[in-house]
């Protein structure tokens with residue numbers, strides 16, 4: 001009753017959250033925000049409090065908050081600390097759809113098809129836990145996926161008798177090619193396969209999969225299958241998202257799942273799931289939403305009035321100051337220009353690969369072509385363990401990472417927060433290890 005009484009006192013009435021999309025789209029919770037210019041990389045770097053004591057070649061791991069994001073977090077934090085109840089009540093009706101709409105402006109698709117999560121891991125778990133599958137159905141995944149996909153699927157299989165199969169889409173990452181990937185995919189799909197789970201850009205090797213071609217292949221197979229045997233294509237897109245100039249609703253997959261606290265520079269603890277209508281229809285909510293679905297539970301609205309993304313966004317009270325600041329990250333990327341972002345990151349990655357490729361003591365695992373790579377460059381230095389390379393570089397003032405997989409490589413992640421000189425300095429240190 002408290003919820004309804006409050007809505008009425010505000011003059012919103014029943015189900016206003018569902019019924020007033022135009023109001024939602026036109027409002028802007030964070031004000032005017034930043035004024036960064038298209039492709040202004042030096043200006044962009046100044047928006048980050050990231051220390052200059054190091055060359056940062058692993059910024060994708062967890063975002064440092066750029067000023068517009070930090071300002072929005074601070075604004076919401078202060079207001080929540082001063083008066084949590086009133087501030088939350090003033091925003092909760094409209095804010096989730098406002099955030100989803102801002103996500104859609106950046107990533108494509110419809111805002112109502114986007115659920116808000118706290119991370120890639122949460123998004124993957126929501127999808128793989130919620131898919132309507134039967135015992136004996138098979139989920140096909142790849143050996144290149146991250147721990148988060150692997151374990152979300154293991155947990156699902158342990159609960160439900162769903163089977164998991166794994167395939168390698170390439171043996172030598174440096175030579176990955178479309179024909180081979182499609183052949184391997186086709187031959188691994190069988191009559192029990194209902195889901196194909198894959199990762200856009202592999203944090204293990206830096207390989208970017210040809211998602212569009214893979215989706216087209218699955219669509220061809222689906223044409224020959226009955227409705228109950230259709231295969232859903234689910235993609236962990238966290239690497240690639242915030243780099244590639246891509247409308248994810250045109251990538252061809254059914255679900256696209258990503259954290260927004262890596263390449264996107266969004267608040268730490270934020271993420272999104274985009275699903276097409278067909279995909280969401282085949283998925284149950286796992287955690288109750290606190291948005292429109294709460295109105296359904298109260299008897300104030302019908303389920304069909306609740307946008308699916310809202311219904312699928314895990315509810316409960318969150319670190320709202322972070323979630324509510326997320327539109328600033330999308331806005332920043334749009335101001336920089338998606339095309340510029342893509343070409344800048346590929347340019348710095350190409351410079352890195354060209355340099356490493358000339359070193360006799362270095363084995364490069366990431367493909368040279370930006371058609372098959374994005375943002376991550378994985379390599380070995382002869383006679384050195386990846387962790388030793390990382391430690392030694394850290395001592396020289398360069399922060400990089402080793403890949404957290406059973407087979408581990410040294411990894412650079414040249415990003416918008418780097419410049420050509422920094423790449424040359426990092427290459428010089430690797431060269432000196434020869």
Ligand SMILES: Cc1ncc(COP(=O)(O)O)c(C=O)c1O
Pocket residue numbers: 118119120121122145146148199201202203236238239258259260271
């Ligand atoms: C491919 C991939 N998926 C998922 C994750 C987990 O992301 P999150 O921290 O957003 O859950 C990572 C790395 O952290 C990753 O490399």
